[in-house]
Each structure stands twice: as C-alpha cells, then as structure tokens.
Amino acid sequence: MSYKAPKLNEHGTIDVDYYTQLAVQERNEHIAQMAASLKASIKSFFQVKLPKLSTSH
Template sequence: MTYQAPKLNEQGTIDIDYYTKLASQERSEYIAQMAVSLKAKIKSFFHVKLPKLSISH
C-alpha cells in the first residue's frame, strides 16, 4: 500500500466535503451490491422446479 497525501481544499485543510462525497458514493455502491446479493439469495430459496408436461397419453 502506498502513501497518498490527503486532498486539501483552498484553505489548505483536509477537504472534508470531498471525502464525505467519496464515502457516500462508496457506501451507495456497497449497498447496491448487497441488495443484488440478497435478492439472489432470497430468489434461490423460493426456486421451484415445475414438473415437465408430457404430451403423450
């Protein structure tokens, strides 16, 4: 892991707004991934195989 200097704003202090937006974006992406995963797990619980229909008598 390499060291990265923190992003600074015009006043020379750490840019809190930048890091807040970055964290919000990363959190949204993570929650979206978790929702897709949860949906797939729930769908797998209710997966039902239907019997094959026979066309012969």
C-alpha cells in the first residue's frame, strides 16, 4: 500500500470538508448495497411459485 498525502485546503490545512463529503458518499453507497442485498434476501425467502393456468376449459 502506498502513502498518499492528505488533501489540503487553500489555507494549507487538511481539507476536512472534502473528507466529510467523501465519507458521506461512501456511507451512502454502502447503505445502498446493504439495502439491495437485504431486498434480494427477503425476496428469495418469500418466493412463491404460482400454479400454471390451464386454457383448455
């Protein structure tokens, strides 16, 4: 793993706003992945096979 210098703002200090926005974006992506996984799990748990309908009556 290589070292990457922290992003600095115009004052020469660590850009906290940048890293806060980055963390929010990563958290939102993770929550979306977790929600999709949960939805798939619930959907597979309640999967119901319907009987075939006969058209020869």
